[in-house]
Amino acid sequence: MTNAVYAPRLAIALFAALAVAACSKVENPEVSAADPGHASGEHGSSSSAGLPDGRIAQGEQLASAKGAATGQSCVDCHGAEGNAPIDDTYPKLGGQYGDYIAHALQQYRAGERVHVLMSPQAAALSDQDISDLAAYFGSRTTQLRDLHGVE
Numbered sequence: 001m002t003n004a005v006y007a008p009r010l011a012i013a014l015f016a017a018l019a020v021a022a023c024s025k026v027e028n029p030e031v032s033a034a035d036p037g038h039a040s041g042e043h044g045s046s047s048s049a050g051l052p053d054g055r056i057a058q059g060e061q062l063a064s065a066k067g068a069a070t071g072q073s074c075v076d077c078h079g080a081e082g083n084a085p086i087d088d089t090y091p092k093l094g095g096q097y098g099d100y101i102a103h104a105l106q107q108y109r110a111g112e113r114v115h116v117l118m119s120p121q122a123a124a125l126s127d128q129d130i131s132d133l134a135a136y137f138g139s140r141t142t143q144l145r146d147l148h149g150v151e
Helices: 003-023 029-034 036-040 056-064 074-078 100-111 118-123 129-138
Strands: none
Touching: 056 074, 056 129, 100 118, 100 129
């Protein structure tokens, strides 16, 4: 076979390896000793979004609170614990990585990501609100699946 045949396969393998490396948790003993919450791997204990630590109980309250912008709560659209969206195009949030949720909410709030309902809902959220929601939904049982074993 020629190199042209192998190039797409190599690109896919390289991309997959980079994705796995980016998602893999590598413990740093210096960080773990300084921040025991980081070592535990608990949702909301550390954020790449530059947010304060998330509080699951406060996030649960926020998830059920009606937003002034739309009159809806998170669970009204995404379902109980974020696992039963009312529309197939709405994502399941339960068990999602907290940092993913936090970054998405920050982007909606900043207008970098736009959705007719989410943009106004996120506009009023503080950094602590975003962190709390991310911690709550990240702590729920997931119905998400990864691609391990999928051929």
